[in-house]
Amino acid sequence: MRNIISIILLIIIFFAVIFSISEIPFGIPKTKVGSYYINKGIDETGAVNVVTSVVLNYRGFDTLGEVTILFIAALGLGAVLATIERKTKKAIIPSSIVLSTGCKVFFPFILLLGTYIFLHGHLTPGGGFQGGAIIASGYLLVYLGCPKRRINQNHFKIIESLGGLTFVIIGLLGLIFGNYFLLNFLPKGIPSILFSAGIIPIIYIAIGFKVGSELAGVIDNLIEES
Amino acid sequence: MIFLSNYIYYTGAFGLIFIGLYILLTRHNLIKMIIGLSILDTGVNLLLISIGYIKKGTAPIFSTPNLNPQNMVDPVPQALVLTAIVISVAVLAMALSLAIRLYQHYRTLDMRKIKEQRW
Numbered sequence: 001m002r003n004i005i006s007i008i009l010l011i012i013i014f015f016a017v018i019f020s021i022s023e024i025p026f027g028i029p030k031t032k033v034g035s036y037y038i039n040k041g042i043d044e045t046g047a048v049n050v051v052t053s054v055v056l057n058y059r060g061f062d063t064l065g066e067v068t069i070l071f072i073a074a075l076g077l078g079a080v081l082a083t084i085e086r087k088t089k090k091a092i093i094p095s096s097i098v099l100s101t102g103c104k105v106f107f108p109f110i111l112l113l114g115t116y117i118f119l120h121g122h123l124t125p126g127g128g129f130q131g132g133a134i135i136a137s138g139y140l141l142v143y144l145g146c147p148k149r150r151i152n153q154n155h156f157k158i159i160e161s162l163g164g165l166t167f168v169i170i171g172l173l174g175l176i177f178g179n180y181f182l183l184n185f186l187p188k189g190i191p192s193i194l195f196s197a198g199i200i201p202i203i204y205i206a207i208g209f210k211v212g213s214e215l216a217g218v219i220d221n222l223i224e225e226s
Numbered sequence: 227m228i229f230l231s232n233y234i235y236y237t238g239a240f241g242l243i244f245i246g247l248y249i250l251l252t253r254h255n256l257i258k259m260i261i262g263l264s265i266l267d268t269g270v271n272l273l274l275i276s277i278g279y280i281k282k283g284t285a286p287i288f289s290t291p292n293l294n295p296q297n298m299v300d301p302v303p304q305a306l307v308l309t310a311i312v313i314s315v316a317v318l319a320m321a322l323s324l325a326i327r328l329y330q331h332y333r334t335l336d337m338r339k340i341k342e343q344r345w
Contacts, residue, residue, distance in 0.1 A: 002251075002252060003252050006248060006251035006252050007248075009251070010244055010247060010248060010251075013244075013247070014240075014244065017240055021233065021236050021240070022233070024236075024277065026232060026233050026235070026236065026276070026279070028280070029280060029296075031300060031302070033302055034278070034300035034301055034302050035295075037286075037301050037302065038286055038295045038298050038301065039295055041301075042288060048287060048288045048289065049286075049287045050286035050287065050288075050298070050301040051286055051287075051301045051304045051305050051308070054301050054302060054304075054305040055305045055308055055309075059305060062309065063309070066309045066312050066313065069312070069313055069316055070312055070313075070315070070316050072316075073315075073316030073317070073319055073320050074316075074319070076320055076323075077319050077320060077323040080320075080323045080324060080327055081323050081326065081327070123289075124287070124289070125285065125287065127308075129308065129311075129312055191288070192288070192289075211312075215315075218319050221323075222319075222322065222323070222326075225326055
């Protein structure tokens with residue numbers, strides 16, 4: 001009964017969607033805003049990657065809200081899971097030698113890859129969020145491969161707070177040097193070298209540390225409970 | 227068929243959205259419903275990205291000096307989807323933590339057996 005009702009509902013939505021989507025053309029030239037960002041982006045922000053300049057410069061305030069949402073979700077996850085009383089520790093099954101050696105060997109390289117990705121966020125595809133996710137996946141490897149190792153949660157929290165503070169302070173410095181929040185007050189430099197684009201690499205480094213430690217904290221909370 | 231070949235990305239995106247909606251409407255297991263929510267998120271992200279696509283377009287990155295800006299795809303939907311992916315990760319983490327709490331309280335993940343959650 002429930003399946004039939006659901007399928008009828010989906011068919012109604014399907015026809016409504018077909019009629020509306022055939023009006024949206026596919027593969028046509030972009031909107032006015034998009035062409036403005038592409039034509040003027042390098043001159044105004046100094047970042048070669050236009051998506052990065054949109055995320056951190058034109059829409060930087062939006063990104064601050066996004067980081068806040070991630071922070072609140074990590075905090076809420078900790079709050080929901082923390083009220084359970086700690087059970088007796090289960091016996092940890094030691095992993096095989098291949099697995100434990102593999103995670104010891106690969107962990108620094110995964111950290112290095114994540115750092116590379118968030119350092120070069122203004123030059124290549126990537127950025128703080130992607131690099132942070134890769135760093136958190138390195139910690140996931142440690143938690144799965146070497147079950148005896150535990151990382152101190154308080155260090156994660158300190159790094160996370162410092163990352164968030166750096167973002168806000170750089171935004172407020174823009175208010176001091178110029179007249180609006182997140183003004184790009186540092187020199188732009190030559191595009192497509194590493195030290196260019198003003199405040200964009202600094203903010204992406206802060207976001208990379210923040211997202212990496214936040215997601216690693218989420219993994220830690222979820223693994224403790226399972 | 228012409229519609230399918232012209233609008234292949236839209237078709238794929240709405241296929242994912244319908245799969246996610248179907249899972250959300252018909253499954254009873256909470257973990258499967260969260261998987262459906264995640265598939266729905268992916269479909270919406272793919273739809274937003276494909277609206278900004280240009281035929282034979284390149285990524286909006288000036289990695290070599292002589293790239294034609296006219297051929298680049300729209301950067302605005304990509305920046306919005308970057309936001310949406312992060313938010314979907316946050317939603318997924320919250321949903322999973324609530325599912326853990328629900329399981330520890332009721333000892334089941336079946337929504338039919340939880341009296342307050344039945345629809």
